[in-house]
Amino acid sequence: MTAEINNREYRQQVLAELIRELHDGKNVDEVKEKFAAVFGNVSAEEIAQAEQALIEGGLPVAEVQRLCDVHAAVFKGSISEIHRPADPSLIPGHPAHTLKAENRAIEKQIENIREKLALPAGPDKAQALQGEVAKLAAIDCHYTKKENLFFPYMEQYGITAPPKVMWGVDDEIRQALKAVRAKLAESDIPLPEVLEALLNKITEMIFKEENIMLPMLLENLTQDEWKIIAGESPELGYCLIDNVPLWQPAADQEAQAVRQEQQQSPAPGMITLPTGMLKVEELTQLLDTLPIDITFVDKDDTVKYFSQNAERIFPRTKAIIGRQVSNCHPPASVHIVEKLVEDFKAGRKDQEDFWIKMGDKYILIRYFALRSDAGEYLGVLEVTQNIRPLQDIQGEKRLVSDEGSGH
Numbered sequence: 001m002t003a004e005i006n007n008r009e010y011r012q013q014v015l016a017e018l019i020r021e022l023h024d025g026k027n028v029d030e031v032k033e034k035f036a037a038v039f040g041n042v043s044a045e046e047i048a049q050a051e052q053a054l055i056e057g058g059l060p061v062a063e064v065q066r067l068c069d070v071h072a073a074v075f076k077g078s079i080s081e082i083h084r085p086a087d088p089s090l091i092p093g094h095p096a097h098t099l100k101a102e103n104r105a106i107e108k109q110i111e112n113i114r115e116k117l118a119l120p121a122g123p124d125k126a127q128a129l130q131g132e133v134a135k136l137a138a139i140d141c142h143y144t145k146k147e148n149l150f151f152p153y154m155e156q157y158g159i160t161a162p163p164k165v166m167w168g169v170d171d172e173i174r175q176a177l178k179a180v181r182a183k184l185a186e187s188d189i190p191l192p193e194v195l196e197a198l199l200n201k202i203t204e205m206i207f208k209e210e211n212i213m214l215p216m217l218l219e220n221l222t223q224d225e226w227k228i229i230a231g232e233s234p235e236l237g238y239c240l241i242d243n244v245p246l247w248q249p250a251a252d253q254e255a256q257a258v259r260q261e262q263q264q265s266p267a268p269g270m271i272t273l274p275t276g277m278l279k280v281e282e283l284t285q286l287l288d289t290l291p292i293d294i295t296f297v298d299k300d301d302t303v304k305y306f307s308q309n310a311e312r313i314f315p316r317t318k319a320i321i322g323r324q325v326s327n328c329h330p331p332a333s334v335h336i337v338e339k340l341v342e343d344f345k346a347g348r349k350d351q352e353d354f355w356i357k358m359g360d361k362y363i364l365i366r367y368f369a370l371r372s373d374a375g376e377y378l379g380v381l382e383v384t385q386n387i388r389p390l391q392d393i394q395g396e397k398r399l400v401s402d403e404g405s406g407h
Contacts, residue, residue, distance in 0.1 A: 052161035093247025105240035142239035
């Protein structure tokens with residue numbers, strides 16, 4: 001029996017069975033006892049592999065997501081620590097350090113909310129809670145970085161189940177937080193149980209990020225990949241922290257200087273198009289100056305390009321290049337994207353439009369099937385634009401404005 005328990009495949013099978021027992025409604029304490037009887041400890045990677053096996057075996061992502069908090073509670077305290085001579089999470093500016101710093105700030109904000117929740121009933125309580133919960137809304141930035149910078153690399157290393165499950169839980173937290181803020185905006189205090197459930201869900205996510213996701217990232221990512229994440233993080237912003245230092249390993253400074261020198265060299269040759277020729281710099285600036293966001297997904301459903309408009313509506317990072325388009329959308333909406341791509345490939349559709357409201361913006365999202373002159377499917381072009389300013393246009397304008405003209 002000892003040989004079986006030490007067998008990694010057997011351990012993964014038992015983990016999957018335990019999660020299935022939870023799914024079937026078995027008592028959590030019973031599962032804990034069985035877990036303790038079989039395992040001394042378990043790595044974050046094995047939990048991820050168990051989730052992956054369940055999903056590949058046909059269990060919907062939403063089901064694994066529903067179990068996420070439950071089995072995290074079962075496994076908590078049993079996930080073995082990964083010790084390293086130099087822990088990257090202790091290096092200021094390293095994305096692992098930034099992730100933990102943001103989590104400590106989130107925990108502090110949760111404490112502030114609980115303090116306000118404990119205040120005696122009165123007209124000031126809702127207002128005080130409203131201010132503290134509004135600060136917690138910055139957590140969206142924390143999750144956006146995770147989904148756009150960490151998840152793509154996890155997928156590249158074959159770790160696909162945890163990102164899908166965590167993204168779904170992130171969206172649940174976003175929706176719950178939005179509902180709580182809506183209540184407080186009406187000077188109505190949500191039921192304490194509702195607010196506590198939200199705060200507990202956020203706390204559980206912090207545990208999963210630091211004890212499941214982060215060890216897998218530290219185990220797999222190269223230093224160059226961590227540097228890409230660190231370099232792109234400022235564009236997406238930081239959650240409840242400021243003054244994040246630039247992280248650059250000392251041994252890499254010379255190589256960085258060489259790269260900078262190479263970047264300053266003359267631009268490469270011209271790009272010949274059917275209707276003209278452009279330098280790479282000209283083409284890049286042309287696409288980035290268009291008042292729309294462009295994303296291109298090729299015929300193999302792989303993200304190949306996105307423009308970098310100054311007022312980009314949805315976050316994009318270079319980490320998504322080479323990523324499967326189905327992994328770039330939350331689990332709740334991925335089926336819509338997959339059906340649309342299927343219709344484009346089959347020739348049933350050439351275009352589909354959506355429009356949504358985001359604060360004071362009115363977003364038009366258009367999808368176009370790209371085909372060759374012979375009708376061969378080449379991929380999908382996504383074009384996104386805030387059309388609110390266009391809706392406000394009235395009358396006519398036939399003269400150049402003096403403002404901003406330089407005269």
